[in-house]
Amino acid sequence: MFYNHTLYLLNVNPGELDDYGIYHEGQEQVLKSFPCDIQPYSSELLYREYGYQEQVTKRVFCDLDSDIKNGKIVRDGSGQKYMIKKIIPWDDYMDVMLDDE
Template sequence: MSWFYDKEISLCSYSSYEDEHGIKRNGWILQENDISCDVQPYSLEKCEKDYGYSVECTKRVFMDCDSNIVESSIIQYQDKFYEVKKIPWCEDYMELLLLERKDVVINA
């Protein structure tokens, strides 16, 4: 199915890191992996019509299955961050329903 995956997302993880002053902290870290996928604009109304779920979302992603991505994962796409709100399909491929989050800060 990956022939139409012309976009890339990155998974973020919440973990310990050392800041620029050598202090250990916890926060969001951008993983180095780029995941090929298809990203489409989406909405609550489309979600209700297509899946019967009442899930607030702004994007829908189609991608190969990845066990590292679960509901509540944080994804980066085009310098914006999204929370995985629902995974309505994960068999031969995954479908993710994402909601943009403006409160995510990535730490180096």
């Protein structure tokens, strides 16, 4: 497949309260990057093509990877974050459905 983008799989540590009751946001850590093809997509298309009812805005084609899981957060090169909503595995690649975070 033709992969012209890179996504970064993030590990987001939860925020916490310090001893004074002040909330500090969690740290983001890039677990890995992976090449992919990103295309605009919609919930309506997802329902028509696969029968799933999820809110999605992007469709990603990438190689099979066991680290890519539903609920994980990814970031593109511009810094936009997305949540992985649905994964549809095929023989040698997978469709990953994303929604804006």
